Structure formats: structure tokens, C-alpha cells
Amino acid sequence: MIYNIDPQFEQRLNEVADRITVALDQLIPPATGPEAQLMRAMRHGALSKGKRLRPFITIEVGRMFGAPEKALLRAAAAVECIHAYSLIHDDLPCMDDDDFRRGQPTVHKAFDEATAVLAGDALQALAFEIMVSPETHRDALMRCKLVERLAVASGPRGMVGGQMIDMNPITEGEEPLQILARMQRLKTGALITLAGEVGALLGGAVEAERHAISGYTNDLGLAFQIVDDLLDVEGDPSLLGKATEKDLEAGKVNFVSLLGVDGAKDRVRYLAAQAKQHLASFGSRATSLLHTVDFVLNRRH
């Protein structure tokens, strides 16, 4: 499953990641006053070097539809705030209990647990504050749509619901693969799908175009998760910047334990082809989103 990543694509990915980091640096309040530790912890969690895949999808989808750059950057930063908060909370001792993230100590290790809970809480509130601001879009109805999508995708029937299943699934009468698929669709899928929707909304995409984008992000999100599970088995902890074999140690089922390594790899290839197929009608305008599929398949961390 080795693909050549287009060097121009990688440059674009890095450029967007840097712009998101700069934007978050400006959007997170300065660390002043007796509550300064909160802002330092928010920065620790949100400004560390990440792939920035979700905001990249927002920006690339939005560009394809001609959305204004400033709106895209702010909305993408809001999406990334939600992602960053979820990582901070997922890493807590009572959740996945991870000491390292992106090669540096997790927020509760660099600070303490209370600060990590609060930094996550504050990043969630900040995401909504950024999204609803007139600086993001002049049209209030558009801002309401963005806020509504953000709230649903990150809430009990979205990301947080998925994390609940991951922690403590109620399994009566359901197939493990069905539960796992729902867990993935909520925990990682909802926010990746949202990232595409936000770009499509800001670009004024029509119904059929939005449908194609959500087909693309659904397949991409699932492929992303299966690759994650493969990396948990086959990955290099020093490249990943975090521990591996976490699921095995925790006795958790994942796509590799259910499908096997070869079965999981087959599924990823199938999803990748299907994701690309959803973009067919956009022709060469979708080049960057096509490369994104290869990037997700090829990632080593």
C-alpha cells in the first residue's frame, strides 16, 4: 500500500497546517491573568505539530467551490479546536490514558488533569465563538448553519457519542462489526464529514455536490480509522509520537482484530477507490482531495 505522494500536495498540506497553527495562535486568548495556565494548556494541546487533516479538508473542499479564504481559515480553525479538545480529553487517565501525543507530553502530563479537562472545555467553547463570529461570514443564517452542524457533529449523536462507545459499549444483541462501524462513524467520521460540509457550505455547493462531498468524507473517514488500527499493530511508535498496540493491551476489538491485517488492507483499498469515485464529477478541480486519499492511506503517523 505504498503510493507516491505528490510533492506539490505535501507542500500544500504543510502550508495549510502552518496557516491553521498561526490562526489558532491568534484565536486562543493570550496567557494573562490568574487563569493564564488555562490558555497555556489550550496552546499546548492545539498548537502542537499535527497533520491538520480536518481543517485541510475544509479548506480544500471550500477552495474547490470558490469559498472566501478568510471564512475557510476561521471555520477550519473552529473544526480543529473541536478536534484538539477531543484529543486532550481522550488522552486523560480515565479515558485512553496516553502520556504522549504528537511526540510531546499530553496536556495532563505537561500540566495536570484538572487543567486538561478545563483546556478541552475551553477549546470547545472557543470553537463555537470562532464559528459564530461575523468575521467568519457576513451572513447570519450561514453562521447558524455552521454552528448547528458543528454542534451536532461533536455532540452526543456525533463525536462524543462515539467516544462513549469506545469507552463502554452497550453490546446487547448487536454484531461487533456493527458496533465498531457505528463507533467509528461517530468518533472520527462525524468530524471528518463535518470538515467537508463546512467547506461545501461556505463555497455555496449545491445539493448534489454536497452529497458527493459527504460520500467522499464518509469513505475517507472510515479508511482513516482502519489505517489507524493498522498502525496500532504495525506502526512505529517513534514515528507515531504515541504508543502502539493500545487496543490489543486494552482487549478492545478494532478493524484489524475483526477483519485481520489483510482483510483490513483490502477494505482500505476498496474505500479509497470509492472515495475517489465520489469526486469524479469534479474533474481536475478535485486533484488535491484525490491526493488526500493517497495521503491517508500512505501515512506512517
Add this chain to the structure above:
Amino acid sequence: MIYNIDPQFEQRLNEVADRITVALDQLIPPATGPEAQLMRAMRHGALSKGKRLRPFITIEVGRMFGAPEKALLRAAAAVECIHAYSLIHDDLPCMDDDDFRRGQPTVHKAFDEATAVLAGDALQALAFEIMVSPETHRDALMRCKLVERLAVASGPRGMVGGQMIDMNPITEGEEPLQILARMQRLKTGALITLAGEVGALLGGAVEAERHAISGYTNDLGLAFQIVDDLLDVEGDPSLLGKATEKDLEAGKVNFVSLLGVDGAKDRVRYLAAQAKQHLASFGSRATSLLHTVDFVLNRRH
């Protein structure tokens, strides 16, 4: 400091509390699917018998300005979701480590810590989902204003910032009373002030009226906190439904340790008079909000 609470006022307070509980019961998703435990924990945290002071303020301020009832109820429920999430997170072992709240086990005791973190996270997202919905108000610009105020009041420069100061204040070069006042203004004050603002916005209050309401809620919020600190020293744990002398045991300064019991009571009386003064221009329309001041002063839990 015993005042007679008007029986009609108490009835009104209880009626509003019941309506908020019914509204939250309808707004929190049903406990179905493999993530059902999340919704059960959200319900445990949000539906337990509380004073519902914040949503009461929203509804009473809104009624005074003639705001539509349905809008008020939904917006008030959103405010209460934020309050409920903050209690769930504040009770965590890594924060205030409380086993009881409103006379029943806290969410992390009834479920577990991971579930409590997630239930709080989900209630925050739900608050924004409720507030931004067209069912709350038909005008998108109004919804944006409400969401913006909610995000700021609950975020790093609001409620969460206040909780950070409470956990780990950075005290260099500042007076203890100044830090404590900032902590209170953010931790409890911001959401109580927001509760009034939401009602005033929905009622179409003019600038001077909104200014009077925020003066009232600022004084009321500070009085509320000082009474809380007095109850921590003088209160009855069985009436409070939670442990007392928490601050003393934790070695924390509070208004009673800084001002003394008599000094704290004097301050409460002064703030109460000042809060009522802000309402003078509203005449008899403000009767319920005037009674609210007495209620806050008189509360035993």
C-alpha cells in the same frame, strides 16, 4: 438575614424549575444505541432537582420585556445545559472531588469518570445545538448573538477561566481579594449575567434596560457566591445535599476567610440593596426579580 419569601414567588420558581426539567428531558437525546450510557449520564446530571436559578433569571427577565415563552424556555434550557455540564466536570476527582450533588451521587460516582467527562462535553455541545436552532428564534441574527454570548460567557474568559483560577490561581503580584473577585466574576458571575442577557436580548430590551439588567445580575451573582461561601461554613450538609467546609479543608481562600462571617454578611446585604436599586426603573414589572434577590440571600442550600 432571614427574609420572608413570598409564597407566590416560590410557586413561580418551582413551576419554572419543573418546566426546565421537562424541556431538558425532551431535548437530551433518548438513551438508545451502544452509546446509551452517555445519555443516561447526561440525564443524571441535568435532570436532578436543582434550583434552576439561571434559567429562572432568563425567563423572568425575558417575561418582563415581553419575550415569547417558547424562545425563553429553549434558551433557558441551553443556559442550564452549560451549568449542568460545569457541575459534572467540577465534581470530578481531579477537580473538587465531590461524591454528592443535589443529594444524589455525582455523575462520576453513579457511572465512572470517563462517562462524566463525556456527559459534560456532550451537554456543552447540546447547549449550542439548542441555542442555534430555528425553533429557539426565527431570526438568524438573534440566534448568532445568543450563541456568541453563550460561548464567551462559558469559555476561557468566562466560566472555564474562573474554574481554572479556583483550581490553580497564578497569584504573582495580585491581592487575594482581587483574584477571588475575578474568580467569582468568571466562574459563577459570567453565567448568571449571561442568563439575564439572554432574556433581555429575546425581549428586545434597549441598551439602558440591558445595562440595568447586567448591573442587577452582576450584584446578584456576587451575592450568590458570598452566600455560598457562608453556607460552606455555616450550612447544613443534609439540607445542602453536599459536603461543607470544603474550602477550609482544601486551604482555599474564600469571601468568608477574607472578610470574616460578619464582613461577608454585610457585603451580601449591600449587594442585595444595590441589585434591587438597578431594577428601580422597571417598577412593579420587576417584582419577581426583586424576590429573586431575597431568595438568593435566604437560601439554605
